[in-house]
Amino acid sequence: MLARNEANTWVQVRAPNGALGWVYAPLLQTSVPIAGLPLAAGTGSGSDGSGPTATLSNAAYVLNVRSGPGINFESVAKIQRGEQVRLLGRNAASSWIKVQLADGRQGWASGAYLMSSTPFAGLPIVSG
Numbered sequence: 075m076l077a078r079n080e081a082n083t084w085v086q087v088r089a090p091n092g093a094l095g096w097v098y099a100p101l102l103q104t105s106v107p108i109a110g111l112p113l114a115a116g117t118g119s120g121s122d123g124s125g126p127t128a129t130l131s132n133a134a135y136v137l138n139v140r141s142g143p144g145i146n147f148e149s150v151a152k153i154q155r156g157e158q159v160r161l162l163g164r165n166a167a168s169s170w171i172k173v174q175l176a177d178g179r180q181g182w183a184s185g186a187y188l189m190s191s192t193p194f195a196g197l198p199i200v201s202g
Contacts, residue, residue: 077114143170163200
């Protein structure tokens with residue numbers, strides 16, 4: 075474990091292959107107190123990107139962010155290629171990811187079009 079976000083809900087780790095990623099803290103069993111880890115760079119208070127992030131893959135230029143996890147929900151925002159979003163959670167199938175945009179708005183994006191060093195299956199399952 076390398077670092078944490080300010081809320082102590084996400085921990086930055088290094089995988090055996092050297093890749094960096096974020097793990098949802100409640101899923102960890104550790105003898106080291108998470109609050110004792112150093113604060114990761116860029117993880118101050120508020121919605122400034124604390125925790126894992128993703129960007130739009132090269133498979134699309136724009137992706138709808140929806141009010142719920144599915145194409146039948148209304149579009150509430152759009153992600154442009156290269157734009158970074160914060161990962162908040164996932165549906166049970168990890169096919170839809172709850173994200174937070176830079177302006178603080180939240181919604182659901184198709185995991186098929188997002189790229190992240192954090193495996194989506196490691197995100198907490200959330201609703202709404």
